[in-house]
Amino acid sequence: MNWFDTHCHVAGEAFDADRAEVLARAWQAGLAGLLAVGSDGASSRAAQALAAAQPRVWAAAGVHPHQAAAAEGEIGEIEAVLDLPRVVAVGEIGLDYHYDFAPRAVQLRVLERQLDLAARRRLPVILHVREAEEDLFRVLAGARLPAGGVWHCFTGTREAAERALEVGLHLGFGGILTFRGADGVRAVAAWAPLDRILLETDAPYLAPVPWRGRRNEPAFVAETGRRLAELRGLAPEELARATTANAARLFRLTLPAGEPAEGGAS
Ligand SMILES: [Zn+2]
Numbered sequence: 001m002n003w004f005d006t007h008c009h010v011a012g013e014a015f016d017a018d019r020a021e022v023l024a025r026a027w028q029a030g031l032a033g034l035l036a037v038g039s040d041g042a043s044s045r046a047a048q049a050l051a052a053a054q055p056r057v058w059a060a061a062g063v064h065p066h067q068a069a070a071a072e073g074e075i076g077e078i079e080a081v082l083d084l085p086r087v088v089a090v091g092e093i094g095l096d097y098h099y100d101f102a103p104r105a106v107q108l109r110v111l112e113r114q115l116d117l118a119a120r121r122r123l124p125v126i127l128h129v130r131e132a133e134e135d136l137f138r139v140l141a142g143a144r145l146p147a148g149g150v151w152h153c154f155t156g157t158r159e160a161a162e163r164a165l166e167v168g169l170h171l172g173f174g175g176i177l178t179f180r181g182a183d184g185v186r187a188v189a190a191w192a193p194l195d196r197i198l199l200e201t202d203a204p205y206l207a208p209v210p211w212r213g214r215r216n217e218p219a220f221v222a223e224t225g226r227r228l229a230e231l232r233g234l235a236p237e238e239l240a241r242a243t244t245a246n247a248a249r250l251f252r253l254t255l256p257a258g259e260p261a262e263g264g265a266s
């Protein structure tokens with residue numbers, strides 16, 4: 001198997017006690033690699049440090065909308081991390097009007113500044129969007145996305161998905177796809193073009209069934225992948241190959257040669 005977790009917080013403190021074991025389980029579950037994302041200056045630094053030490057880990061650097069007020073002053077630090085090896089995207093960045101942890105005007109400004117960073121460096125973006133679709137599309141209409149990006153943890157409508165695809169975004173699907181009440185998400189995930197979907201965990205959050213409510217980890221991306229393969233009428237191997245190729249293309253990754261070890265959860 002050849003899965004890729006395009007979004008996890010595996011450099012964060014939730015994994016400080018057992019990160020080596022968590023990564024070992026990921027490789028055992030058949031992951032070809034994973035992308036560790038940042039939420040502020042320190043977590044972006046940590047993601048990059050992990051990626052520099054692990055051949056199958058890559059990193060993204062960005063200020064999350066939740067941190068937009070607290071960490072706006074860290075955008076310079078994000079720029080510094082973007083200059084380091086194995087940092088392949090700006091993220092996660094975006095708008096979260098569900099929690100509104102930062103004033104919306106600040107969220108918008110921090111998003112626009114980081115979209116500009118990504119455009120100037122021709123890097124893809126990893127977007128976190130919650131209850132803020134109209135503002136997102138308004139901002140994107142005035143921005144350049146020369147290297148595209150992904151709307152991570154996509155749970156929007158088909159119409160929102162169509163608009164996202166039109167502006168060059170991929171759709172990232174995670175554990176919610178396996179939740180009982182998520183028929184709408186499953187319908188979009190079954191319909192979306194195969195070359196525009198990515199798999200993710202968002203670990204430690206949003207563990208798929210049967211681990212729902214527990215700490216999520218990258219190995220569990222295989223479970224979400226199997227569910228999506230079933231929804232699309234594909235063999236898990238086919239879906240893994242396609243979504244991993246999508247990740248490699250979007251983030252311009254050179255995956256290590258050779259198949260990762262089979263076994264574990266696969
Ligand atoms: Zn997010």
Ligand SMILES: [Zn+2]
Pocket residue numbers: 007008009037092202
């Ligand atoms: Zn996240």
